[in-house]
Amino acid sequence: MTKIKMIIEYDGSHYHGYQKQANAAPTIQAELEDGIQSLTGLKVKLTSAGRTDAGVHALGQVITFTSPASIPPDRWAAALNSVLPGDIRVLESKQVPVDFHPRFDAISKHYRYLIYRGQRGRIFLRRYACIHDGVLDLSLMQEACSLIQGQHNFKAFCSSGSSVKSFERTVYRCSLTEKKDLLYMDIEANGFLYNMVRIIMGSLLEIGSGRMDIGDIEQAFTTGIRDHLGPTAPPQGLYLMGVDYGSRSD
Amino acid sequence: MTKIKMIIEYDGSHYHGYQKQANAAPTIQAELEDGIQSLTGLKVKLTSAGRTDAGVHALGQVITFTSPASIPPDRWAAALNSVLPGDIRVLESKQVPVDFHPRFDAISKHYRYLIYRGQRGRIFLRRYACIHDGVLDLSLMQEACSLIQGQHNFKAFCSSGSSVKSFERTVYRCSLTEKKDLLYMDIEANGFLYNMVRIIMGSLLEIGSGRMDIGDIEQAFTTGIRDHLGPTAPPQGLYLMGVDYGSRSD
Structure with a gap:
């Protein structure tokens, strides 16, 4: 299993915030998780640096997930961008230590x-x-x-x-x-x-x-x-x- | 009848261009004509400085129309803005001579x-x-x-x-x-x-x-x-x- 950290930007205009919701409302997290699943065929759960509300934007949100997929860490960005909607984009992807946490490790x-x-x-x-x-x-x-x-x-x-x-x-x-x-x-x-x-x-x-x-x-x-x-x-x-x-x- | 000239800005992203179409496709012209009609109860036909294609924007489109309505010329902007969608906005309205033409008179x-x-x-x-x-x-x-x-x-x-x-x-x-x-x-x-x-x-x-x-x-x-x-x-x-x-x- 590899732990991947990504820097994400998104236009929050058409989303019900970052965090996935129990109903089917479109959220940034759901789009990202669905995108990763469409690449690997495996369900995944993201951890983020923080939630953003409906309508709030990001130029540098940080998320992590672990995956057994063989995609090289720095290629995740391009791979995921190829399946994401036009208002969400991965700027950078890389491998981090398995104990890295995007919220708790933030200075x-x-x-x-x-x-x-x-x-x-x-x-x-x-x-x-x-x-x-x-x-x-x-x-x-x-x-x-x-x-x-x-x-x-x-x-x-x-x-x-x-x-x-x-x-x-x-x-x-x-x-x-x-x-x-x-x-x-x-x-x-x-x-x-x-x-x-x-x-x-x-x-x-x-x-x-x-x-x-x-x-x-x-x-x-x-x-x-x-x-x-x-x-x-x-x-x-x-x-x-x-x-x-x-x-x-x- | 008063001839009114307006300077308009619009975000063309969600429109099939400026010019009204035979089908019900959303256009800038149709939104403006519908807006004016909702204010006065009268059908109106706009003349513009030029057409713009689907997705093209404007910060200074110019349109004219004649109306028997008693709205003071400079108040048309605020009146129409109160009924227009958020991606179309009148910046200025004023009276012009009846023979003024927004396309033919353009230098x-x-x-x-x-x-x-x-x-x-x-x-x-x-x-x-x-x-x-x-x-x-x-x-x-x-x-x-x-x-x-x-x-x-x-x-x-x-x-x-x-x-x-x-x-x-x-x-x-x-x-x-x-x-x-x-x-x-x-x-x-x-x-x-x-x-x-x-x-x-x-x-x-x-x-x-x-x-x-x-x-x-x-x-x-x-x-x-x-x-x-x-x-x-x-x-x-x-x-x-x-x-x-x-x-x-x-």
């Missing part, structure tokens, strides 16, 4: 959230960015980003339905970049709670619009209460950019 | 053809650019662009099935721009023959790949024979950027 994950503020061409970005009208105070938003950085209790930044035990996470980077009509937030952390990036983004937009104070962020860290924060930003602006394993998967 | 039209040469993220561009692998000699392609400029007989650059009388067109600008993994051609002319931009682009790619000589372009101008040129580049890279009317529609 950090990187998400980007994309906002489009222009008028022209917004129909082309309707599935790939959050369209935003109105003035934003970017320096206030940047100040809020620097408050997000560091080790905090992110309980308030978590949608209910999560079953985690600890809400402590360390954000290594949270930055906002403006490029013409695009605005994007990059966030890297040792882990993310459910909807954490989208709640941070929703709160930054509230701060930028003057509907929320920077102090509310600190308040949310202290109290853990979701009500202090902005709404959950829509899924289509969110991209899982990549996962860092240090030297673990080299 | 020039501007098309852009987009090529993506990167590996990462290509799934997001599969409907919005031509994905190209392999080395391209950009300076040769740029030399070919400058040959395209000027007044020529473009008969060879025209797909069959066209019923035009003259194949003479003047290309005011044909330029190639490289921006990271993107490559795009801008072309402005006083008129375009059927598939002319896509045949020019297909020929430029052949020249850049070393499969066609620059001299073949001049040969094609002289002989009018399609065989001298490259294949018709795929539709999804093509955008109708805008139409210039000089002061005619101000």
Whole structure:
């Protein structure tokens, strides 16, 4: 048995998220598992670096599986791409040690959230960015980003339905970049709670619009209460950019 | 009766081109006419600056129609956007003289053809650019662009099935721009023959790949024979950027 690690990109627009569901709803995981099975004739179960919700995209999702197939590790990418739909693509495949785990061995994950503020061409970005009208105070938003950085209790930044035990996470980077009509937030952390990036983004937009104070962020860290924060930003602006394993998967 | 001119953008991915068809196939024109009818209760027939094929996009298509409706000219955009699907959008609406014609009064039209040469993220561009692998000699392609400029007989650059009388067109600008993994051609002319931009682009790619000589372009101008040129580049890279009317529609 060989353990294969793959880096995957996908357009999440037409999927019910990454994770396979009990019903027959199309998911990224189901497409990948079906694709691998069509190549080898064997059922397979994938492990991923993390789930993404319906409409959320990935440029660097990481998955692993074990297979007795004789396909050389680096050829899995091309083989699987030949049977995958056009909105899912394997960027790279290689062999990893059998004890490698794409979630537990991750040092950090990187998400980007994309906002489009222009008028022209917004129909082309309707599935790939959050369209935003109105003035934003970017320096206030940047100040809020620097408050997000560091080790905090992110309980308030978590949608209910999560079953985690600890809400402590360390954000290594949270930055906002403006490029013409695009605005994007990059966030890297040792882990993310459910909807954490989208709640941070929703709160930054509230701060930028003057509907929320920077102090509310600190308040949310202290109290853990979701009500202090902005709404959950829509899924289509969110991209899982990549996962860092240090030297673990080299 | 008021004559209204609108600037429209659309994502052509899911349409059988701009022009309404006898069958019920979805087209941009049909969506716009249905939308206007749903606002006013009256049937309407649009005139456009030009047709675009299935899969071709627009950032600046121009259409006109006359209506007895009391909607103020500049409010048509918002009114129609409220009933249009998400992949068609009116950017601007205004009143024009009753004898204004979006095709006959055009001084020039501007098309852009987009090529993506990167590996990462290509799934997001599969409907919005031509994905190209392999080395391209950009300076040769740029030399070919400058040959395209000027007044020529473009008969060879025209797909069959066209019923035009003259194949003479003047290309005011044909330029190639490289921006990271993107490559795009801008072309402005006083008129375009059927598939002319896509045949020019297909020929430029052949020249850049070393499969066609620059001299073949001049040969094609002289002989009018399609065989001298490259294949018709795929539709999804093509955008109708805008139409210039000089002061005619101000």
